[in-house]
Amino acid sequence: MSYLPKPSVRHPKLKRNALGLTHRDYEGNLSTLCAGCGHDSISAAIIQSCFEMDLPAHRIAKLSGIGCSSKTPTYFLGQSHGFNTVHGRMPSVATGASLANRDLIYIGVSGDGDTASIGLGQFSHAVRRQTNMLYIVENNGTYGLTKGQFSATNDYGSKAKKGAINPYQAIDLVSLALQLGAGFVARSFSGDKTQLIPLIKAGISYRGFALIDCISPCVTFNNHDGSKKSFDYVREHNHAMLKTDVIPEKEQITAEYDEGTSVSVTLHDGANIHLRKLDADYDPHDRVAALAHVQKVQAEGEIPTGLIYLDREESDLHEILNTAAVPLNALDSDRLCPGEAQLAEINQALR
Amino acid sequence: MTGSTPQISSVNEFVIKFANVNGSGSASANQLFAKAVFRMGVPVAPRNIFPSNIQGLPTWFEVRVSEAGYLGRRGGVDIMVSVNPHTFEDDVKELGAGGYLVYDSTARRTIERKDITVIPIPMTRLCLEEFGDMPNRHLFKNMLYVGALAALLDIDVEVIRQLITEQFGGKTRLIEPNTKAVQVGLAYAQQNFDCPLNIKIAKSDSVGDRIMMEGNAAAALGCVYGGATVAAWYPITPSTSVAEAFERYCKTLRVDPETKENRFAIVQAEDELAAAGIAIGASWNGARAFTATSGPGISLMSEFIGLAYFSEVPFVLFDVERGGPSTGMPTRTQQSDLLAAAYASHGDTKHVLLLPANPHECFDFAAQAFDLADRLQTPILVMSDLDIGMNNWVTEPLEWNDNRAYDRGKVLDYEDLEQAKEFGRYLDVDGDDITYRTYPGTHPSKGAYFNRGTSHDPYARYTEAGDAYIENMERLRRKVDSAAQFLPEPEIYFCEKKSRFGIIYFGSTAPALSEAVEHLYAADIDVDTLRVRGFPFHDSVAKFVEDHEKVFVVEQNRDGQLRTLLANELSADPEKLISIVHYDGTPITAEFIASELTKRTGPRSVVPLPGPGTRKVS
Numbered sequence A: 001m002s003y004l005p006k007p008s009v010r011h012p013k014l015k016r017n018a019l020g021l022t023h024r025d026y027e028g029n030l031s032t033l034c035a036g037c038g039h040d041s042i043s044a045a046i047i048q049s050c051f052e053m054d055l056p057a058h059r060i061a062k063l064s065g066i067g068c069s070s071k072t073p074t075y076f077l078g079q080s081h082g083f084n085t086v087h088g089r090m091p092s093v094a095t096g097a098s099l100a101n102r103d104l105i106y107i108g109v110s111g112d113g114d115t116a117s118i119g120l121g122q123f124s125h126a127v128r129r130q131t132n133m134l135y136i137v138e139n140n141g142t143y144g145l146t147k148g149q150f151s152a153t154n155d156y157g158s159k160a161k162k163g164a165i166n167p168y169q170a171i172d173l174v175s176l177a178l179q180l181g182a183g184f185v186a187r188s189f190s191g192d193k194t195q196l197i198p199l200i201k202a203g204i205s206y207r208g209f210a211l212i213d214c215i216s217p218c219v220t221f222n223n224h225d226g227s228k229k230s231f232d233y234v235r236e237h238n239h240a241m242l243k244t245d246v247i248p249e250k251e252q253i254t255a256e257y258d259e260g261t262s263v264s265v266t267l268h269d270g271a272n273i274h275l276r277k278l279d280a281d282y283d284p285h286d287r288v289a290a291l292a293h294v295q296k297v298q299a300e301g302e303i304p305t306g307l308i309y310l311d312r313e314e315s316d317l318h319e320i321l322n323t324a325a326v327p328l329n330a331l332d333s334d335r336l337c338p339g340e341a342q343l344a345e346i347n348q349a350l351r
Numbered sequence B: 001m002t003g004s005t006p007q008i009s010s011v012n013e014f015v016i017k018f019a020n021v022n023g024s025g026s027a028s029a030n031q032l033f034a035k036a037v038f039r040m041g042v043p044v045a046p047r048n049i050f051p052s053n054i055q056g057l058p059t060w061f062e063v064r065v066s067e068a069g070y071l072g073r074r075g076g077v078d079i080m081v082s083v084n085p086h087t088f089e090d091d092v093k094e095l096g097a098g099g100y101l102v103y104d105s106t107a108r109r110t111i112e113r114k115d116i117t118v119i120p121i122p123m124t125r126l127c128l129e130e131f132g133d134m135p136n137r138h139l140f141k142n143m144l145y146v147g148a149l150a151a152l153l154d155i156d157v158e159v160i161r162q163l164i165t166e167q168f169g170g171k172t173r174l175i176e177p178n179t180k181a182v183q184v185g186l187a188y189a190q191q192n193f194d195c196p197l198n199i200k201i202a203k204s205d206s207v208g209d210r211i212m213m214e215g216n217a218a219a220a221l222g223c224v225y226g227g228a229t230v231a232a233w234y235p236i237t238p239s240t241s242v243a244e245a246f247e248r249y250c251k252t253l254r255v256d257p258e259t260k261e262n263r264f265a266i267v268q269a270e271d272e273l274a275a276a277g278i279a280i281g282a283s284w285n286g287a288r289a290f291t292a293t294s295g296p297g298i299s300l301m302s303e304f305i306g307l308a309y310f311s312e313v314p315f316v317l318f319d320v321e322r323g324g325p326s327t328g329m330p331t332r333t334q335q336s337d338l339l340a341a342a343y344a345s346h347g348d349t350k351h352v353l354l355l356p357a358n359p360h361e362c363f364d365f366a367a368q369a370f371d372l373a374d375r376l377q378t379p380i381l382v383m384s385d386l387d388i389g390m391n392n393w394v395t396e397p398l399e400w401n402d403n404r405a406y407d408r409g410k411v412l413d414y415e416d417l418e419q420a421k422e423f424g425r426y427l428d429v430d431g432d433d434i435t436y437r438t439y440p441g442t443h444p445s446k447g448a449y450f451n452r453g454t455s456h457d458p459y460a461r462y463t464e465a466g467d468a469y470i471e472n473m474e475r476l477r478r479k480v481d482s483a484a485q486f487l488p489e490p491e492i493y494f495c496e497k498k499s500r501f502g503i504i505y506f507g508s509t510a511p512a513l514s515e516a517v518e519h520l521y522a523a524d525i526d527v528d529t530l531r532v533r534g535f536p537f538h539d540s541v542a543k544f545v546e547d548h549e550k551v552f553v554v555e556q557n558r559d560g561q562l563r564t565l566l567a568n569e570l571s572a573d574p575e576k577l578i579s580i581v582h583y584d585g586t587p588i589t590a591e592f593i594a595s596e597l598t599k600r601t602g603p604r605s606v607v608p609l610p611g612p613g614t615r616k617v618s
Helices: A039-054 A067-074 A090-100 A112-117 A120-128 A173-180 A191-206 A231-237 A288-301 A317-321 A338-349 B024-037 B086-095 B122-131 B139-151 B157-167 B172-192 B213-226 B240-253 B271-284 B295-311 B338-343 B359-376 B386-390 B414-419 B466-486 B506-522 B539-546 B562-570 B592-603
Strands: A058-062 A081-084 A103-110 A133-139 A186-187 A209-215 A237-241 A242-247 A264-265 A272-277 A305-308 B007-010 B013-021 B044-049 B056-066 B077-083 B095-103 B116-121 B211-216 B228-235 B265-268 B289-293 B315-321 B351-353 B379-385 B392-395 B450-452 B490-494 B503-504 B527-532 B550-555 B576-583
Touching: A039 A067, A039 A133, A039 A191, A039 A209, A039 B228, A039 B562, A058 A067, A058 A090, A067 A081, A067 A103, A067 A133, A081 A090, A081 B211, A090 A103, A090 A120, A090 B228, A090 B271, A103 A112, A103 A305, A103 A317, A112 A120, A112 A173, A120 A133, A120 A173, A120 A209, A120 B122, A120 B271, A133 A191, A173 A209, A173 A305, A186 A191, A191 A209, A191 A242, A231 A237, A231 B116, A237 B379, A242 A305, A264 B466, A272 A305, A288 A305, A317 B095, A317 B265, B007 B013, B007 B095, B013 B024, B013 B086, B024 B044, B024 B139, B024 B157, B044 B392, B086 B095, B086 B562, B095 B139, B095 B414, B116 B139, B116 B172, B122 B139, B122 B172, B139 B157, B139 B172, B157 B172, B157 B265, B172 B506, B211 B213, B213 B289, B213 B315, B213 B359, B213 B379, B213 B386, B213 B562, B228 B490, B240 B265, B240 B289, B240 B379, B240 B386, B265 B271, B271 B289, B271 B295, B271 B539, B289 B295, B295 B315, B295 B379, B315 B359, B315 B386, B338 B351, B338 B379, B338 B562, B338 B576, B351 B359, B359 B379, B359 B386, B359 B392, B359 B466, B379 B386, B379 B506, B503 B506, B503 B539, B503 B562, B506 B527, B506 B550, B506 B592, B562 B576, B576 B592
Parallel strands: A058 A081, A058 A103, A081 B450, A103 A133, A133 A209, A186 A209, A237 A305, B013 B077, B077 B095, B095 B116, B228 B265, B228 B289, B289 B315, B315 B379, B351 B379, B503 B527, B503 B550, B550 B576
Antiparallel strands: A186 A305, A242 A272, A264 A272, B013 B056, B044 B056, B211 B392, B490 B527
16 A cells, blocks of 8 residues: 555665665655566666665656556655646646756656557657656556556557457657657666666756656566567567666766777766667667667567667757746746836836 | 718717728728727727638628727627628628718629718729739728728827837838828828718827727736746637737746846647646646636646646636637637636536636736635636637726735745644645645655645545545635635626616626616616626625526626526525526627616616717717
8 A cells, every 4th residue: 555654664784875865765655566567666776776866856856647657656756746647648747847947857757558649749749849857658568557458559469468469550659759859768678777777867867858668567467478568578579779877977987988889978967878889880879870770670579778869969948948047936026027117118008 | 971861970989890801901900990099099999800710701890989988899880891892781781870881992882771871982993003013002901991081080190100100110111101001091081072971089088098908918918927937828719819928028028137048938838738737737846837728728628627626736727718619619709618617627626717807807817816826726717708808908007016925825945844843735734725835846855745636635645535535625625615705806886776686797798788787777777787706706796696686697608607607606596597698709799788688677668879968860
């Protein structure tokens, strides 16, 4: 039951981060998802990432839509404000929230039904607008809370638990985001923490729209033979294109990177991202090539994962709209209200 | 003009209607005509009656000129300016006996009617002769008839020249040909007719310090003054100009003078759902935010309105109503979203409505809406309509007091949280049904909560426990009902004698209704009136209904939606609430109201309009 608090006993020797906080300080309530659900691994990865990045949790806002995935913000970052919106509409609420206070970090958690079906329009437009947020799709190809219907990301020819074969083409959120101009596009797998955590860190650091399409098998309704989003299937077909390391600004770069096979990017907040190429001749800064490569790998029946595209020119909606450096929600009436004398002038001009 | 033709003679008291083809630039010329009358100190009410189309369909523009200050639609037409050959015959029919027909006589017409004065002006031919070498010469036809009217109605042509200069401010090359078109029309009228006519304008000081403004622009300016920083919208007639005016005002009033950065953010969203979502997201995060829409948008936003109601996120919504249902009559006016707005969304909900009747109130109520939203932590819907929103009204000057502070409601900051023993987002600490909220990012370890549309306990934790759900729902009901005390009070007028009859109305019905009531008084029919300005209803509304034998509810929709609200919300006998509705898409007229009320208040003669001494047919 999610409203039962977790036991507050903490081991005195728990590792502390630069803020003096332990991993436990980033946790939320107990999960009510099914045992073994991929979504819980993603929540754990978010907790780990924020702990390791020394982020004050209250400076993060977490938003979600409706569905199993969208319940998860209750299970991480208990000191963060959260907003569980309506089905498929998290992107617009996140856009508004981000406009009101540009100084917070926005993490949106959504599912494949929430993003690719009912929310496809809102998702697309949040990408177009470069809403500054990390958008994680916990993608299991199925409607879990309503017990196992196909979703729009369910792969063509995939088998449902009760035996039906999906006759429709899947919506590929990675390709869509690339086409719509997302600055940061990644795909990962809830079962691959070593890949997912650096991606979450990089996505949080990135200024602009960052997508992680995270395949997260549904253990109850979509983890059987014949399903193309089962743990076994994804493990067998996982095609990592890049390996991502994120090094915070304050840390020394110790690993050695071969310039021929790695790319280094410094983000606006000073974090360094190192991308080690696993596919030769793949340039993660070329949008057109990235799109083509993803299509090619997918056509071969593989699932491309890793940081697929990174636009080094970080840009967001605030830049487009030229909004004030002071968050809009912090402006007082002196800076908002033009006042009596100004109104007298306006009246005069209307005579 | 023969001596035997009856002619209306009137100074500063008449209705002139322009019949044009849309997309021909006529609206701005007609607007300029109205502004000229206004500048001469005579109250005027222009109304654009236009099609849902960009070019080529019939469009009308009606201007009520009224020294007495009647700014509603009167009904009937005294001068018809007919520039659209396709509607010519109907337009001639509509003109009242003794009226004047000004028409484009480039193609001569046979006019059967003998009871009107015909003033043929070959507008197209004159334009061809004078502007033959200009690509858009037909556009000058409009300014040409404005010039002719200046002569015919004795309008100071200098006022018109001044307005042209103001209108084309930066585009000096347009000033000269437009001024010339006015001169051509003026000269033609002077040479061919006895100017001025018996119907005319005379300089006056009846306007006082009033201004001329559209309701949508006033609402937008109210948002600027009310401290709104985030606006999200989706284009829809007739609300589009709220967002556009907000942007225009922000660009002059809200840009940081040093950094040139914007102290506002405006997003044209992908649809109305997203527009509502953006406004709600921004409000949850502590900015003042709004969206503007019309009927179809209310349908689309309803789920979000329910979320904001249930999770208690303030936000402001402008509904500039138009003819429904479905796509309905998108460019015609109605007051038909009242019920949809009052109870928007599934489940048990009720929302606070503000009902402005003119641009002055659009400004006031817009600014006030943000205080109310923050105070009550619930959506506030400002219900305007096309008539108020898109027409230029002569209205009282806008007012602001620099001592006025924004009421941000119950928000705990860092210090408050430091002091607080416990925080429950939905914990009714003060016993007034309004709870404390926090903005994200306030405190490292206190005040965070999960805002949700699922049922929750006082600590914002998910619960399906029936008693917690009921407790919360009852508190929400009490909270919204308590709003009545904060809302603008109804405007009530009692006639001198005690009357059995009451009239309840709201919004754009106001000016036509006031005029109709004056004429009822003149015919010794006593009625009391009450204009509703907010919902939930103030106690005085129930008392007003109680105190009258019959209450006429006058409104602009088919089903008597205000009547339904009154019957539903007050413990009043529905039998005594009598609906009088006007919903053909045009603004309600004083003639219509007077005639309906006369029929229903007793066996009396129909009251003639308008009142004594202002206008006569001889």
